[in-house]
Amino acid sequence: MNQPVRRGPIATFFVGLWDVMNFTRKLILNLLFFGLLFLFLIIFVVAVGSGGGVKPLTERTTLVIAPEGRLVEQYTADPATRALAKALGDKSGDEVQLRDLLRALEAARTDKKIERVLLRVDKLEPSGYASLRDVAAALAKFRQSGKQIVAFGENMSQGQYLLAAQANEVYIDPMGALILEGLGRYRQYYRQGLQEKLGVDVHVFKVGEYKSAVEPFVLDAASKEAKEADLYWMSDVWQRFLDDIAKARKVTAAQLAAGIDTMPEGIAAAGGDLAKFALQQKLVDGLKTQEQVEDLLAERGVADEDADSGFREVDLNGYLLQLDSRRPALGQRPQVAVVVAEGEITDGDQPAGRVGGESTSALLREARDDDDVKAVVLRVDSPGGGVFASEQIRREVAALKAAGKPVVVSMGDLAASGGYWISMNADRIYADPSTITGSIGIFGMIPTVPRTLEKIGVRTDGVGTTRFAGAFDITRPLDPAVGRVIQSIIDKGYSDFTGKVADARKRSVEEIDAVARGRVWSGAQAKERGLVDELGGLEAALTDAAKRAKLGEPDKYRVRYIEKEASPFSQFMSGLAGSHIGAAMLKDSDLARSLLARSLPEMEAHLRFVDEAVHDRNGAPVKALAYCFCGY
Incomplete structure (x- = not known):
């Protein structure tokens, strides 16, 4: 039969001290855990209870579509991360889903509460012209319903402008800029830096003379085949872009191309004023500040002193919540x-x-x-x-x-x-x-x-069992x-x-x-x-x-x-x-x-x-x- 271990007074003291400390540690951790849990539950209950549902739209509302961030097919962050970023005011990872833009425009087209759309795309980061053309088509369809689209921007890229051009009226800030420049694809080539300066030898294995992904690592400039292939598909995409703009703005693609070719002379004639140059090229309908555009919409729609813009509005996210509540x-x-x-x-x-x-x-x-x-x-x-x-x-x-x-x-x-x-x-x-x-x-x-x-001064050497x-x-x-x-x-x-x-x-x-x-x-x-x-x-x-x-x-x-x-x-x-x-x-x-x-x-x-x-x-x-x- 095992005899119980007898401890001396010193050992007994330290064991007892450890038991007290261990009990205290567990007590504090449990109190912290249940305290935080209770706090979260209170916040959750209050948040749910104070939601009050989605406030219904009123007549003659303007839908403000002002997407910020990358245009994506699917969010790249989980809902919690996005919500936390929004709560903290962090816009560095902002994204807008293509499906949400299309869904909102399609619903607004037949929504009797939506009178018009205010389109602001100067904070949208396009990912390519295929997705932009999807949105442009949805905007054109909305406009064909008889409802008005007013577009405004302070500075617009040509990708953003493809969307703005679909509006009935396009305005740009008098100090803003809008330039169509064409499509280009230029890359850095590292062969000399890698091989001659750093001594890195890059070994490439491929099939296909047009597979140019590896060229920057082994060449000093683009190959003839790469330039031929890139220019071929880019020219097709660019011509389609010009045709889309021309159709929306009721000008010809040739006029748009001529405006780009004579850009130095045109901007000089406009006194270096890029906004004025855009107006002369018929890319925009007028030069207005944001406040002037908001006054215009308050005059055409319904003034609302409680809204920051001064007119009755609902933003994209608010409208999507409306649509979700109606499902x-x-x-x-x-x-x-x-x-x-x-x-x-x-x-x-x-x-x-x-x-x-x-x-x-x-x-x-x-x-x-x-x-x-x-x-x-x-x-x-x-x-x-x-x-x-x-x-x-x-x-x-x-x-x-x-x-x-x-x-x-x-x-x-x-x-x-x-x-x-x-x-x-x-x-x-x-x-x-x-x-x-x-x-x-x-x-x-x-x-x-x-x-x-x-x-x-470093070299590699050794042996192996096979070659x-x-x-x-x-x-x-x-x-x-x-x-x-x-x-x-x-x-x-x-x-x-x-x-x-x-x-x-x-x-x-x-x-x-x-x-x-x-x-x-x-x-x-x-x-x-x-x-x-x-x-x-x-x-x-x-x-x-x-x-x-x-x-x-x-x-x-x-x-x-x-x-x-x-x-x-x-x-x-x-x-x-x-x-x-x-x-x-x-x-x-x-x-x-x-x-x-x-x-x-x-x-x-x-x-x-x-x-x-x-x-x-x-x-x-x-x-x-x-x-x-x-x-x-």
């Missing part, structure tokens, strides 16, 4: 599901705003397993990425079709390289004429730095035999890519190769070459998908976005920060700022894609990429 019960209607694939395509489970081989596949699989989902629209806005992750997603598209559910792809601003890979097996591919697509090609790139290390042991160590020179292995892998990847496209598009491999080889096309050019089926936006794709599933008229089915669900904590924090009391409490809260700081990586620009790919190969010595550094 009828959904019931068990059949669904057309929308899955968004926006951003770089990488392996694994990725957050919103990026495309993960596993996470995006899981969303498509959810659509396949849901009996209420009868058809799927895959909305693609991606420059591509890893080949394996792209193939994972393509397989899920094929599985949806095999399950009897139609899949229609709607290409946004960009659906190139891996973005095309995940699209090619759809029943139908839609693209805007200004979408950037194609870039069917594969590349690999390995930098080696032995010469760089030698500059500081290829350590062959992919970038501190050693690349063995030519290893280079042949990598090129074989890249060749095989290109063969897989073109073969799968040929099979999906019912064409020969030779026909696909002729329009592939890494070359980028506009949406209109891609349709001419059989890579795209129809020209149109998201709405056209949704209608097509519903028709293929035989769902009938739009009121017989509903559209549902399948996205990652926010965690319960995220939902709670979003509701807290979104309430008036919660926002006021969090505004000066160090806790809120620390929470926001921890979430900022999700809101910032994505890490350099190639750097990430180099460091994440999932154990494979070589990782093939289907990526397009395209844009303007």
